Amino acid sequence: MTSNGIHTIDTGFVRPQFDAAYLLVHQRHAAFIDCGTNHSVHRLLAALAAAGLDASEVDWLILTHVHLDHAGGAGELMARLPNASLVVHPRGARHMADPSQLWAGATAVYGEEVMQQAYGRLRPVPAERIVEAPDGHFVDLQGRRLRCLDTPGHAKHHMAIYDEQANVCFTGDTFGLSYREFDTRQGPFILPTTTPVQFDPQALHASIGRLLALKPDAMYLTHFGRVEQVEQLAHKLHELIDAMVVIALDARGSSDRHARLVHELTQLYAAHTAEHGWHGDREALVHWLGTDIELNAQGLGVWLDTLGT
Template sequence: MIPHGIHTIDTGFLRPQFDAAYLIIEGGRAAFVDCGTNHSVPRMLAALAANGLVAAEVDWLILTHVHLDHAGGAGELMAQLPNARLVVHPRGARHMIDPSKLWAGASAVYGEAVMEREYGRLRPIPAERVIEAADGHVVDLAGRPLRCIDTPGHAKHHNAIHDARANVCFTGDVFGLSYREFDTARGPFVLPTTSPVQFDPDALHASIERLLALQPEAMYLTHYDRVDDIYRLAADLHEQIDAMVALAREAHGRPDCHAVLVEALTTLYADRAQAHGWTQGRDALDALLHMDIELNAQGLEVWLDR
């Protein structure tokens, strides 16, 4: 039985079990939390069909934030959902209505060809279908309240979603990354994400604590899926945020800062994974986390410069 009508959807982005979206069903109505890229839209619609629903029965698409692995497909998905409205942090709303700056910024990093291949061209969403969800905004899904919680630290335009019925949080990226390949007998492994350009360690610490204060039973991460044992994971995140900041400060000002930081982060995560009982070694860890390590290093460097 699916607990509380919460279904995990693998969006298919990059590799299996890397990027999740969620379908919440209540009283024959549905809400999506995050949506992956344009290429994920068929998977989102297939999840509806697998649960006996049609597109017209979706009331909401709720975004944790507007990074493209979470929200790149929002315009294409909304075009398929005739009755849905988009719920997004006030700082992210304009980028969904006019995604040109979002596209330009990401293209400057990745290049047009990669953007087209990995994400697809971003489709605007009519302003009248977009709801700006300030802190505490409640989305009503057939009488089931889903409360938006302003949770900066990873991004200034980040909301987590507290589902009081299930007593869980949908955390986007604010509760870190926990890939199932790193699970051991000790449970899930977690690491923070400090990707560019709005990492703020103090805000991230505070956001994690704000979610813990709700005393949820579990967290649903975009990367990837449900995790329990949340108090241990939160302690691990706090320790690593502080360790990553210290490594960034040590590397700051060096001509080879980026390379030094990538190496130091790889060592940090490899040592922690080994202590967690993960036995596949540094090379396997680097293969799974290479992109995340690169982005974390970039985000830490932007934070240092700021």
């Protein structure tokens, strides 16, 4: 589906309609926002060709943040875009020029074999092709202004991109996750993501509020796609962030803290999806949200550790 020259690309990571990148086309030039993994590059180039453009007509690759499901393929993609510059939060720039720390950190969690299979070896981006985007930085796509907004809470190196012409935001993970499997007559379901290691509930509340203050017509999420009803969804995100914080604080000091977090998050999401009119059972819920429940539990645990005793 295309609106205002915005093309949604399914990167193919994990499963269909799980991980999106976006292609913006304006005046026969283009920008990608996020890029998935190395294995996604052929999909992005195919989308570009389907839009009638050549790789030489891509001016920008803009990253919301450097988590590998958003940015793992940046080096491989940039190698195929001869005239493009990469735009990234100042805190993430060094990881694009030298991704060894990103690779080492993820490999310590998942192992070398899984990393190679899921992401492929990370390729550095030449430093001279990297543009650091502090808060308020504008990317010019042939006169179309894309404003970069510092939006911490999920990660300190996170930014959202506000497309002034389309009046929409590309939110990465700041505006949560909304999988199409949970759509009902009430619209999309949404939940926050507290993936380790930089969850900050106060900052995330503020970042969501900042995006909402722009009064956008829609949000474009990496996970997954365009969502409207933004005020209603923002209210739900604030509600769930607070509920997740309560769950975390209640589990603080428990000997089985992680297991308790997983159980309570599952209970929370089951209640809210049922309230939303989704009729799947517990097994289906864990099928679609199991990985996110695990990662959210880990992220809340890391956040609790930052609070100390």
